[in-house]
Amino acid sequence: MFNLVTRVQTAGNQALTASMVVTGFVILLTLLQLAQDNVWGISTTSITNIQPTSSIKRSSQYGSVNRKPKENSKIQFDLDADLTPLFNWNTKQVFVYLTAEYPGKSEGSSNKVTYWDKIIKSKDEAKLHYVNQRSKYSVWDVEKSFRGRNATVRLEWNIQPHVGPLIYGSTETTGNFQFLRNE
Amino acid sequence: MNLRQQITQFLTLAYVFSSAFVAWKTLGIVTNSHSPIVVVLSGSMEPAFQRGDILFLWNRDKQQKVGDIVVYEIEGKSIPIVHRVLREHHNSEKQLLLTKGDNNAVDDLSLYAKKQSYLNRKEDLIGTVKGYLPFIGYITILISENIYFKYGLLGLVGLSSVFFE
Structure with a gap:
């Protein structure tokens, strides 16, 4: 019973098994390498000089419903970070994003929004240095306004591998600012 | 025989x-996902995901984090969309998400249903992308979008069953 079909089947099965084992090894080695490079403990970042601005929008593109006024927030910030440890042989790209977290109205509620992000494709671009950088997005809340709440700013990252799991983390430094009171 | x-x-x-x-x-x-493995069909998440890449989904997280890449379905549109969470707002009962494709200039508001301004974590999501294999899913794109390939493959299967009994 050594006809073509069984031969192709056997070869296919072996190829599948082999590639699964190799993929497993790649994933394991990647995780070990990242742990060794201490990527979850990057502490040299600085996020400073955060200046919020605010405006009232009445367009649905800016979160307004039925032309009701909606507060939109932007920030300017200084950022220094060295993300080169995130790049190894299984890194396809790093997506880095600046988030602000602030409390909601009720107990147990919370919000997190992205002000700025960037796709980094190589190690050469992984040293970030920005002064008075403007946020990329105009941000609105589920509520009508931000009511002058305090926000915590973090620099977070996501490694996209060539093969394997997506890996997430954030640098240890945080920044703070208070939304403008605009009511 | x-x-x-x-x-x-x-x-x-x-x-x-x-x-x-x-x-x-x-x-x-x-x-906990009705479609735990999906093939990327559009370039809106490039260079992270290209057409034909295979994504493994997981749908047992209670909440999404900002930065998660999620797959969602909009009522009345049959094609699931793979995009990144840009904002999340949650209380103890419910979580609202705004998403955006890395390669798109603006957020997904225009992709959502009429009058819909957020995704609802519980209702709209098929899963979160946890793992990734490049390129292998391209064969399904070839089968579904290229008739020559489709019938060629069918013909081959048919011929092989005739010749190798």
Whole structure:
């Protein structure tokens, strides 16, 4: 019973098994390498000089419903970070994003929004240095306004591998600012 | 070829299909997603995901984090969309998400249903992308979008069953 079909089947099965084992090894080695490079403990970042601005929008593109006024927030910030440890042989790209977290109205509620992000494709671009950088997005809340709440700013990252799991983390430094009171 | 042989062949085929089906459904139960493995169809997440890449989904997280890449479905649109969470707002009962494709200039508001300004974590999501295999899914794109490939493949399968009995 050594006809073509069984031969192709056997070869296919072996190829599948082999590639699964190799993929497993790649994933394991990647995780070990990242742990060794201490990527979850990057502490040299600085996020400073955060200046919020605010405006009232009445367009649905800016979160307004039925032309009701909606507060939109932007920030300017200084950022220094060295993300080169995130790049190894299984890194396809790093997506880095600046988030602000602030409390909601009720107990147990919370919000997190992205002000700025960037796709980094190589190690050469992984040293970030920005002064008075403007946020990329105009941000609105589920509520009508931000009511002058305090926000915590973090620099977070996501490694996209060539093969394997997506890996997430954030640098240890945080920044703070208070939304403008605009009511 | 006698009847016994033919029945055996049929049973083997039925076994292959049913075990594939059982494996797929089991994966669906484990991941809590009706479609636990998806193939990327658009370039809106490039360079992270290209057309033909395979994504493994998981749908048992209670909440999404900002930066998660999620797959969602909009009512009335049949194609699931793979995009990144840009904002999340949650209380103890419910979580609202705004998403955006890395390669798109603006957020997904225009992709959502009319009057819909957020995704609802519980209702709209198929899963969160946890793992990634490049390129292998391209074969399904070829099959579904290229008729020559589709019928060529069908013809090959047919011919092989005629010639290699």
